Amino acid sequence: MTDSAVTRRPVTQAESRRASRGWWDAGADEYQAEHGEFLGVADFVWCPEGVREADAGLLGPVAGARVLEVGCGAAPCARWLRSQGADVVAVDLSAGMLRHAARLNAVSGIHPPLVQADAGDLPFADRAFDVACTAFGAVPFVADSGRVMREVHRVLRPGGRWVFSVTHPMRWIFLDDPGEGGLVAVHSYFDRRPYVEQDEDGRPTYVEQHRTLGDRIRELVAAGFVLQDLVEPEWPDGHEKEWGQWSPLRGRLFPGTAIFVARKPD
Template sequence: MDDHLPQSVRVERRSVSEEESRLANGPDWDRYADEYQATHGAFLGDAGFVWGPEGHTEDELRILGDVEGRDVLEVGSGAGQCSRWVRARGGRGFGLDLSHRQLQHSLRLDEETGVAVPSVRGTATDLPFAPQSFDIVFCSFGALQFISDIEHAVSEVARVLRPGGRFAFSITHPTRWMFPDDPDEAGLTATQSYWDRTPYVEVDDASGVVAYVEHHRTLGDWVRLLAGSGFVLADLVEPEWPQDHDRVWGGWSRTRGLLTPGTAIFVAHLRD
């Protein structure tokens, strides 16, 4: 749920490697972490579990099922809010994030809440855990949209999950790729092809360095990715915009949310 556009950048659409994506998005989140937590921290909750800008929580949706006594990994954990929720409910929640600054915020919240989330700095394409270490792996608007080598990332999740384990993740709904990232009525007019998978790239004008990358996959792409790594899709949740919800978060808003989905939550199980 990245909703910033720095000054003095130009937007491009072009292919970007996994290394280039990682080198851009890690420092980008380091720069943005303080603003992100200040702006959205209260909405997310220090030990809360929000699946998307619509505000639907894990208490409401029950995507993960019972976490008590389970080993649970959050990929793209940020400040660990969701993993802290898991720990508060008897699960053994662990976090992983590419951003050093986000993990510093996680340590801050560990101290403030008294609920510590063991976390490591790392990438979703190289999870630093032994095979079959976890019962559940989840990602709430975390790393997946920022990865070029998504096939390898999904295979890494399969590697660290135990047979029958659950993999759940929320992303920007793939149909949003067709529309400008605008919370007002301009964001309701399709301007590009849903099937154009060319990454969105922000380049720093001064240095020419790639500063931010986001990758697009269609709904069908995600289904094939999961099946190719041994997952069985159990559910695809498309949360509706609550009638009384007025929060604007980047391109998410009531204006758009009442008419078109903004979030997709995939729920899958690893074959036994």
């Protein structure tokens, strides 16, 4: 990946999409080398705090369900879902991440279908799925995340569940520092300009979007969902692994992840 300067500024949907595809394609090997062991080959880990779907059951019963994973990365969640009897399809924008997903499908012998697609323009029919989910995929990287909510709503059947995890919005107040430097509030919670890394010509190379908790809830409601739960995982005792700005120091003081559990009405 190229060197970049960091700023906070508005970006277009096209800039955000181009940056995300380029960044994840270029960084797929590095990301998998750093985080692959924690995420597993066929496991569903919701967040750096280590919450697993096998324990949390946020998706409800999945055996026999038609499930869509949005922003699947290397698809460990999709493989776990398939191992539990789900009929699952995994979608990601990045060919680099899907290359790792295909490799790990072969390694594991678990083969959920893999589709390269934009989360804001899902290539599926209306009411095609019973459940949709993503663990830190797609939602934080899309300029028009309200459109993602509408697309997921469209492809879910009535009564379908949509569960997604993102960085807890309050983390945007602080620097991305797992140490004491990350305990001091320096940004406004209400500054919704995205975090942008850009090259020497000013082109975005990495974009991550900020929305408040209220923003996310309004996006869901506007798309037609009913919010059923908002999970803020606590840092578990004995968990000493750092992941970027996630650390035991910060995790024991304030939440690092928000998991939204929503339902499409019958």
